[in-house]
Amino acid sequence: MTQHGSRKSASPITAEDVARRLGVSQSTISRAFSPTASISEKTKLRVLQTANALGYQPNVIARSLITRRTNIVAIVMANLTDPFYPVVLDALAQHIQSRGFQTLLFVPSPGQALDDVLPTLLQYQVDAVVLASATVSSAMARDCAERRMPLVLFNRYVPGLEVHAVACDNVAGGRRVADFLVASGHARPTFIAGEAEATTNRDRQRGFVSRLSELGIRSCLIEEGGAYSYEAGYDATKRLLRQRKRPDAIFYASDVQAFGGMDMLRQAGIRIPHDISVVGYDDVPLAAWHGYGLTTIRQPIPQMVEAAVDMLGLGHGDHLATAPTTRLILGTLVERSSTTERPGSARSKNRR
Amino acid sequence: MTQHGSRKSASPITAEDVARRLGVSQSTISRAFSPTASISEKTKLRVLQTANALGYQPNVIARSLITRRTNIVAIVMANLTDPFYPVVLDALAQHIQSRGFQTLLFVPSPGQALDDVLPTLLQYQVDAVVLASATVSSAMARDCAERRMPLVLFNRYVPGLEVHAVACDNVAGGRRVADFLVASGHARPTFIAGEAEATTNRDRQRGFVSRLSELGIRSCLIEEGGAYSYEAGYDATKRLLRQRKRPDAIFYASDVQAFGGMDMLRQAGIRIPHDISVVGYDDVPLAAWHGYGLTTIRQPIPQMVEAAVDMLGLGHGDHLATAPTTRLILGTLVERSSTTERPGSARSKNRR
């Protein structure tokens, strides 16, 4: 239908070209592509028609120079090899696109500090930034605030800092797991931690331990994991098994670690859930696979993504209006085959 | 060290601001940020210093308007939930960044045609496009060529079309698996296909079947998978097991399918590799996990990514010089615990 071609031009067609062809002013071309501009339906049609015939499309880069909005949102995300983040990225990118924005992805290289990447993104005049990797220093947060640059932390937050953030309610998640394990009759639960510094890790641990304590279990064993990774889960579990007293349940700070742990347990001849129940956190797609059937806390990615994008206040400048807040969203426990009732359990019903 | 701040300006600092402050021309500021421009070391230092003090950074959007290069590469990628692509994206993005470019990520929504997204990307004046999702129509390829827009297909190609493409040599990969399985004494191999239309799938099947045939096995069973997914592998395997004669080896068109298949086989009480050997394709990180230990063809992602980025000819315009070519890169077989020697095997050595 459209017939581009013929022109072997390296330099693309401009509004000027279309204008000349139609014998109208260049402004008229511009107006034809602006929904709010006042232009007669008739000329608008003529313009769009020949624009299409010539293969003309407005140069949004040039536009952004005057409108001061690029319609680009930056996403900073490392950990792409962790199965959790691709799901987040997929949801984020699609959500952003559906609002008419594009996604500039930044993947920090291993040693790269965030302080390096933010200036680069700012140079690109992005309209907003989502940080799903590392956190932000107070200096950078201030910088962004001064530049009126919407910034939201995803799945992390900085306690004392005035920054928008959205995360799963990890404390509540940890508590939920404690409730669940105790209710199903577990007496010697263990927590295997993840990335030591991460708020996610700390909150999950804190919620878990404190709730256990409230329920009368004060001796929760804690094994450091060191990282949110398969190997970390595997190794930590190996270390754990050297202890004299074996736990009857293990709560891993993340699903990937749980997978490593489950593989380790099975190698050691320990049956799941018969000998040890296993619980993870995230509910990555893998958790539902038959090979694992992992009971876990589901991070409500759709809601989290929606909240994050809302906070950016794309389009209207209402981001500026709202004071920086941390939105915590409740996860839900998804019960699968990696956990079971222990004798003496308070619950009598069987499930699923 | 740097002291931004003080200015509560919503409008960012421009080169003009810095110039005024220093009592020099705006051109001088520009030159200080251009490596090739001729400017005395002394004034350059002065400029950079006060620029830094004022928090000034060149607006690359404005720059790109005149240089006609945005230093942005677009990546189109769906399938983010397939464990293979995040690894690719990670490598691609980092590689692109290391060359001083940024990545504009486009994730097509489920039903969205590629014909929709390309115009959008072109509006953003990206310097190049990597297509790692779907393929390109000849009309679009022509469009890109006319606009001198470097375009490379990743992990796919269009047979009759003049477009740059890089992919694993899937035919060779399929043949390699055939060689391996026959050499290790397998007599009744089966292929479980993936996404029917994908060149990757077809090539793997073709290489596998043709090589088997050369080796004297003409009766290779083929089961349609329909998709590169865990469920597809699981279901296809279930169907397969209803056949009267059970295979002694299954080659899945992709790792994810193999995982689904392995879980199915185990549920059916079939031992891997004792009863059936399993081979996948991709070598996603998961394949190395203890729970699967999948023998598979490793896609050489680093080389593929490097080749792709080279083909884009970022920076110098040498993309235009080279005629569109399809670069196929050899994968390697990674042997793990999902395969074993069968009695009567030509190979006598045991392994790992």
Place this chain on the structure above:
DNA sequence: TTGAAAGCGCTACCAG
């Protein structure tokens, strides 16, 4: 409703 003109922030060319 339309056209002319003034920039958005920058690079690039031209003199000096």
Place this chain on the structure above:
DNA sequence: CTGGTAGCGCTTTCAA
């Protein structure tokens, strides 16, 4: 080496 000047392609006044 530096300062002026002319745009890059577009949006947006301001008149007509």
